[in-house]
Amino acid sequence: MKKTSTSLQILSLLENCHCHLSAAEIYEQLRPQLPAVAPSTVYRILERLVHTGQVSISDMGGGTEVYEIANQRHHHLVCERCHTVLTLSDAEIQPLFESLQQRHSFVISTNHLVLFGICEKCRSGS
């Protein structure tokens, strides 16, 4: 993969953000520095970064996909009612993945699992 200024900026944007950003948000944050960049370019760079494993893409229930730097494997529980996001360490999921991999001779590449449900606050509150 070539190092173009646009892809480097997107990567550093994600590295510094430590949060989930949508393609549209990334595009907006990029415009001040790179006014001429096209939305399709942003989508394509993100696609490439996902493909090379530098960035993870996931549907967090917000209606559009969000991107995040892929440095530390982790997973999430997302409340469907209040949209609170709990973060799970990889250690909580890894044992399951191991056993599935062995049982089915399958190498799992999913590295950012998102599970939906209802958090404690919403459950007791309603």
Next chain:
Amino acid sequence: MKKTSTSLQILSLLENCHCHLSAAEIYEQLRPQLPAVAPSTVYRILERLVHTGQVSISDMGGGTEVYEIANQRHHHLVCERCHTVLTLSDAEIQPLFESLQQRHSFVISTNHLVLFGICEKCRSGS
């Protein structure tokens, strides 16, 4: 939820199919019987069926979401290379969900997990 002829037909279509169908495929299969139905109606009915738990929606890696009747809880392993789909019984996943629910006081509603990776054949073949 009201029982309209269109929603009943979509439900019976999914019941008889026992497979994953995209919204576009459902729309196409519906047209011979209901020529006047609008695509937006199909999307909205599917959304409702998902919301009421009668149908599950998932991204199986095919580029568009697919729908399936939600009668028996199960999960999938999808090969990213050859797109083979392995089916997992709920029993293989349920213990993890239980422990996550207890540990985080969170009720998981995700009922159709899809994990991506590489199947045995593709791994040995390449």
Next chain:
DNA sequence: CAGCAAATTGCAAAGACTTGCAAATGCAAA
């Protein structure tokens, strides 16, 4: 079975990506 409120639908427009293609750019060999 008539009257109604709420749910559902069609249509058209908007939104979120995706794709084809020619021009521009990055990288490496000369």
Next chain:
DNA sequence: TTTGCATTTGCAAGTCTTTGCAATTTGCTG
């Protein structure tokens, strides 16, 4: 440094899906 080619980009057009809104249909109630 220059050249050559594969990769990347912008643009415009194309998909797939969602949404606003007015018209229609459905399931009560009386």
